[in-house]
Amino acid sequence: MSDPVLELRDVCKSFGALKASDHVSLDLRAGEIHALIGPNGAGKSTLIAQIAGSLAPDSGSIHFDGQDVTHLGASARARLGLARSFQISAVVPGFTVAQNILLAVQARAGRSYTMWRKADDMASDQVARWADMVGLSDRLGAAASDIAHGERRRLEIAMALAMRPKAFVLDEPMAGMGTEGVSAMTSLLDPLRLQAPILLVEHDMQAVFALADRVSVLVYGRIIATGTVAQIRRDPLVRQAYLGDEA
Numbered sequence: 001m002s003d004p005v006l007e008l009r010d011v012c013k014s015f016g017a018l019k020a021s022d023h024v025s026l027d028l029r030a031g032e033i034h035a036l037i038g039p040n041g042a043g044k045s046t047l048i049a050q051i052a053g054s055l056a057p058d059s060g061s062i063h064f065d066g067q068d069v070t071h072l073g074a075s076a077r078a079r080l081g082l083a084r085s086f087q088i089s090a091v092v093p094g095f096t097v098a099q100n101i102l103l104a105v106q107a108r109a110g111r112s113y114t115m116w117r118k119a120d121d122m123a124s125d126q127v128a129r130w131a132d133m134v135g136l137s138d139r140l141g142a143a144a145s146d147i148a149h150g151e152r153r154r155l156e157i158a159m160a161l162a163m164r165p166k167a168f169v170l171d172e173p174m175a176g177m178g179t180e181g182v183s184a185m186t187s188l189l190d191p192l193r194l195q196a197p198i199l200l201v202e203h204d205m206q207a208v209f210a211l212a213d214r215v216s217v218l219v220y221g222r223i224i225a226t227g228t229v230a231q232i233r234r235d236p237l238v239r240q241a242y243l244g245d246e247a
């Protein structure tokens with residue numbers, strides 16, 4: 001099996017006496033969606049912040065794409081190809097959908113696009129490609145401030161895709177969505193794992209069960225189980241601590 005794209009080893013983080021991350025080890029492998037689930041206050045956001053680089057662990061290590069990134073900041077990790085979406089949004093409300101995607105295309109291309117006459121054509125091809133992939137082709141001219149909640153989520157995914165990341169960290173993509181929105185987002189995320197593996201933090205269990213190749217369950221800062229959806233659903237400890245009748 002190839003090396004994991006992202007690997008946490010024994011990560012610990014305390015806030016005073018509270019152990020928000022208690023010796024957490026988990027990995028994200030090429031081609032997979034790995035869901036991180038757990039009750040409110042289990043420590044999911046704290047873990048995501050440490051993965052993204054906005055919060056430093058007290059101990060333990062984080063490797064990304066073969067490098068030890070434990071002491072790198074969030075922007076350095078983003079430059080290495082770690083795309084985090086949803087809780088920190090890069091969408092500019094006054095720009096159109098196309099302009100927002102173009103921002104991400106240009107950020108990815110750096111200066112190279114500005115140096116060629118064909119730059120505009122190449123950039124608009126890219127914008128069209130990513131918009132098409134998330135189903136926003138007919139919304140390119142709409143202002144980001146005017147589009148619906150679900151469309152904004154899709155725009156954020158298009159922007160993340162345009163950065164050609166090596167891994168996605170998606171923080172509750174289904175939050176605030178109704179049944180139809182959840183089902184549309186599930187269909188959209190499903191093939192994304194082929195572009196880059198996804199660490200998915202999500203409360204919507206139907207979406208998690210439909211999408212995840214593996215699930216890790218976090219309770220009081222500790223991973224109590226990691227396994228396939230079937231293994232997690234029948235794990236007595238998980239049922240007792242979190243899933244209950246939902247399993």
Ligand SMILES: Nc1ncnc2c1ncn2[C@@H]1O[C@H](COP(=O)(O)OP(=O)(O)OP(=O)(O)O)[C@@H](O)[C@H]1O
Pocket residue numbers: 015018020038039040041042043044045046047
């Ligand atoms: N900066 C902080 N200072 C003190 N305590 C914190 C801080 N950040 C988080 N906590 C505590 O750490 C624990 C884990 O919080 P965290 O937000 O990571 O959980 P979560 O699983 O993301 O919850 P939710 O699903 O509700 O978002 C909670 O008890 C929370 O109160």
